[in-house]
Amino acid sequence: MKVKLVNDQVSRPTAESATKIHDVISHAPFRSKNGSAGAVTMSAHQVYKSYRAGSQLVPVLEGVSLQVRQGQFTTIVGQSGSGKSTLLHLLGTLDRPDQGEIVMNKQRIDNLPARERDRIRNQDIGLIFQFYHLLPELNVLENTLVPYMIRHGVWSYMRQRRRLHEQAKELLELVGLSHRLTHRPNQLSGGERQRTAIARALITRPKLLLADEPTGNLDARSGNEVLELLRQLGEQQALTVIMVTHDERIAQQSDQIIRLRDGKVVANAAEAA
Ligand SMILES: Nc1ncnc2c1ncn2[C@@H]1O[C@H](COP(=O)(O)OP(=O)(O)OP(=O)(O)O)[C@@H](O)[C@H]1O
Ligand SMILES: [Mg+2]
Secondary structure, eight states, X not given: OOOOOSSTTSOOOHHHHHHHHHHHHHTOOOOOTXXXXXXXXXXXXXXXXXXEETTEEEEEEEEEEEEEOTTOEEEEEOOTTSSHHHHHHHHTTSSOOSEEEEEETTEEOTTSOHHHHHHHHHHHEEEEOTTOOOOTTSOHHHHHHHHHHHHHHHHHHHHTHHHHHHHHHHHHHHTTOGGGTTXXXXXXXXXXXXXXXXXXXXXXXXXXXXXXXXXXXXXXXXXXXXXXXXXXXXXXXXXXXXXXXXXXXXXXXXXEEEEEETTEEEEEEEOOO
């Protein structure tokens, strides 16, 4: 992985932060039950997706193929409306392709029953959405803990509440939100909502992070800090990151760029070191 800070002038909290985040998440008790803590790779094979708008069928993805290796930092770029979020949703098992296959860890996942796809998503994938998708009635701390509650159930959560809260607080401190723990989403700025979403995506210690413009609503400095955090996680935890971005400078520094145009991948360049 060779993603660097776009602006080298910003402070680099990362040596310390990364060690800390490593501690926070590596002490997390939750591991995949089947012991599949190893490599996560993802691939898409000739994926097609259309949406129906009234009587019209709008083709969005028309034969997209890609491959992402463990620990890689991959960026997806393309104009607004080119299908980046659509592709990320398919990779993240939130939606299914009309045709084609999505494979994760050598297992085809797009055709699994919804329940099984939910399990995979909750267990192995961290998702950061373009529009946050925070729960409005929960505060920052509670939103961060939602994936844990979904995975382990409320009783398990209640039993370990104190420890989990400490863990979530440490993550929130890392994304600079320790002063906003009890704020609800409508009491946060856009960047603060995005940072809450980032903490939420990391609480379950995923091996694969799918991020839809995670720095799009952050100022340059916060954006760089988030990138650096993801980079450090990639190196220390073999976290595989697939990130949508409009920022060509970020894309240029990633391991692989997937460029979408007219429903197809126009360049899938494995950038040389
Ligand atoms: N549920 C839907 N129903 C109909 N059309 C849709 C739906 N979701 C997305 N689209 C259309 O599919 C196309 C791709 O949308 P998508 O959100 O994937 O684009 P994007 O590349 O992420 O764009 P942006 O950079 O603006 O976020 C757009 O033209 C959009 O209008
Ligand atoms: Mg989008």
